[in-house]
Amino acid sequence: MKFSLGRYVPYDSLIHRIDPRAKLLAILFLMICIFFPYQSWAMTFAVDGAIFLLLVVLLYMTRTKIVDILRSLKSLWFMIIFLLLIYCLIPTTEPTFPLAFEVAAWNWRVYWDSFLQAAKILLRLMMMIELTMVLTSSTKPLDLTFALEWYMTPLKVIHFPAHEIAMIISIAIRFIPTLLEDTSRIMKSQESRGVSFSHGRISKRVVSLTSLIIPLFVSAFMRSDELANAMECRGYDPRGNRTRYRLLKAKWYDWVFLLFCAAVFGVLLWFSIDPRFNALLLFPAEVH
Amino acid sequence: MKIISVNNLSFSYDGEHPAIKDVSFDVEEGSYVAIIGHNGSGKSTLAKILMGLLNGYEGEVKLFDTVLSNQSITALRKRIGIVFQNPDNQFVGSTVADDIAFGLENHEVPHEEMEGIIHQYASEVGMIDFLDHEPESLSGGQKQRVAIAGVLAMKPDLVIFDEATAMLDPKGKREIADIILKMKQENPKLTILSITHDVEEANRADEVLVLNDGQLFLSGKPSEVFAHGKELREIQLDSPFLAMLIEALKKQGIDVPQGINDVEKLEEYLCR
Ligand SMILES: Nc1ncnc2c1ncn2[C@@H]1O[C@H](COP(=O)(O)OP(=O)(O)OP(=O)(O)O)[C@@H](O)[C@H]1O
Numbered sequence A: 001m002k003f004s005l006g007r008y009v010p011y012d013s014l015i016h017r018i019d020p021r022a023k024l025l026a027i028l029f030l031m032i033c034i035f036f037p038y039q040s041w042a043m044t045f046a047v048d049g050a051i052f053l054l055l056v057v058l059l060y061m062t063r064t065k066i067v068d069i070l071r072s073l074k075s076l077w078f079m080i081i082f083l084l085l086i087y088c089l090i091p092t093t094e095p096t097f098p099l100a101f102e103v104a105a106w107n108w109r110v111y112w113d114s115f116l117q118a119a120k121i122l123l124r125l126m127m128m129i130e131l132t133m134v135l136t137s138s139t140k141p142l143d144l145t146f147a148l149e150w151y152m153t154p155l156k157v158i159h160f161p162a163h164e165i166a167m168i169i170s171i172a173i174r175f176i177p178t179l180l181e182d183t184s185r186i187m188k189s190q191e192s193r194g195v196s197f198s199h200g201r202i203s204k205r206v207v208s209l210t211s212l213i214i215p216l217f218v219s220a221f222m223r224s225d226e227l228a229n230a231m232e233c234r235g236y237d238p239r240g241n242r243t244r245y246r247l248l249k250a251k252w253y254d255w256v257f258l259l260f261c262a263a264v265f266g267v268l269l270w271f272s273i274d275p276r277f278n279a280l281l282l283f284p285a286e287v288h
Numbered sequence B: 001m002k003i004i005s006v007n008n009l010s011f012s013y014d015g016e017h018p019a020i021k022d023v024s025f026d027v028e029e030g031s032y033v034a035i036i037g038h039n040g041s042g043k044s045t046l047a048k049i050l051m052g053l054l055n056g057y058e059g060e061v062k063l064f065d066t067v068l069s070n071q072s073i074t075a076l077r078k079r080i081g082i083v084f085q086n087p088d089n090q091f092v093g094s095t096v097a098d099d100i101a102f103g104l105e106n107h108e109v110p111h112e113e114m115e116g117i118i119h120q121y122a123s124e125v126g127m128i129d130f131l132d133h134e135p136e137s138l139s140g141g142q143k144q145r146v147a148i149a150g151v152l153a154m155k156p157d158l159v160i161f162d163e164a165t166a167m168l169d170p171k172g173k174r175e176i177a178d179i180i181l182k183m184k185q186e187n188p189k190l191t192i193l194s195i196t197h198d199v200e201e202a203n204r205a206d207e208v209l210v211l212n213d214g215q216l217f218l219s220g221k222p223s224e225v226f227a228h229g230k231e232l233r234e235i236q237l238d239s240p241f242l243a244m245l246i247e248a249l250k251k252q253g254i255d256v257p258q259g260i261n262d263v264e265k266l267e268e269y270l271c272r
């Protein structure tokens, strides 16, 4: 079994080489600025378009495959319907664009604004997913864990278990393939006993699911018990001092990337809150 | 020096059914001791007690002349390594190098020394080309070799194998056996305690302990222990090929002296 979303794609790109700490923070900056509100439609489209271009560049640099991108967006169709429904039901008070259609009997008017609003949110969600993809496809899960641990380390003074949490996450990541293998093995053996996971009534399928979940849990617990023993025997003490095999070292281009993303964040924040940009970019219809 | 000294050890998981009953034995420095016994005879339980993973046993366990206790266990574990049966459940790191480093990190080996140590032991077990491989891309035998490298990197004085080759194919078994042999040659002071179902492996050991329902059933040199073929069969244990051969010869009226411990020697003796 393979996932496409969030899977690390081994490739030696510049983005891949950026320190995970810098990358995590930088991508976080970009993610936040995707959702900045702007006072005019023209501004919104201009900025969202610019971010979109930046994203295309990032995706190209990490060599993310088009099929993977499409696959990661597959689940969004539900959001499309949901958003359209919501925005069509909410009445537009100050329409910028002309009326799309109306049902006079129910006093229901839908302006093009509603569709644009839905499209905007959708585009932003898409960009958010793709940004996550840039991060996860260019960073090994373990490196991400290291980055998280590094950011959480200051919290140790308030006895926040930063190292333990990082260890738990990295072991969970390490065991995903093992547990997936267990799952398919148990499914096969239960299917050979006549259990069906894909046919029959829902109620029946739920029952057959328990015949998968219970053995899976038992196996997972047995594994974790043995793993805990093995770790203890190898001298692991979560509270003890440890040295590190992998040390993170920030290089100049980590700073360049981080500063660039921080600058994008700063500029867009300024665009978003400074009223002067209201008047700078306006559609004719928006001039009141 | 006695590496392991177990006196009147008894243990029960549930307080009712004993898993270990009044077991006593000693292991000398540099010896290779095999423990055999049928499923559920208490072999793994014994290994876990030696590693300090189980508490509440009766009797005394001494490792390196130090009584095993909650206080001494941390220091003792630095000198003992264990390789378990399931290769997946002891692979902690996300790559081969990280896994070998895991024990080093725990024992606060300085970062600068790690790379060298990892390279040394990875090449010792023939995994040097796989340092950045993830466990999913390795075979069971390769994972066990990584586990051995992780243990050896700690420079232990005692290594316990709890059916380390049970899940491997014959080729994997042979490779691990060769590594153990090489370990022994490089460091004659290394003591090995190997729990196994493979009587041929037990036959190569210096000493064999036979456990049956938690009790020490037989112990001694392989040739002595496997001379009791009938008793062993009664507790569902096989004898190695050699011991069976000697027994069959005896039935035919051909007496074979003690101390013949491999097929070549037997051949030589018979041809004379
Ligand atoms: N965690 C546990 N809780 C309760 N009982 C246990 C536990 N582990 C083992 N036992 C019991 O203790 C006895 C000895 O088990 P042990 O695992 O030591 O056997 P073993 O000789 O290693 O067998 P195998 O050859 O199958 O590995 C068995 O009767 C078993 O059922």
Ligand SMILES: [Mg+2]
Pocket (backbone or CB within 6 Å): B043, B044, B045, B162, B163
């Ligand atoms: Mg066992």
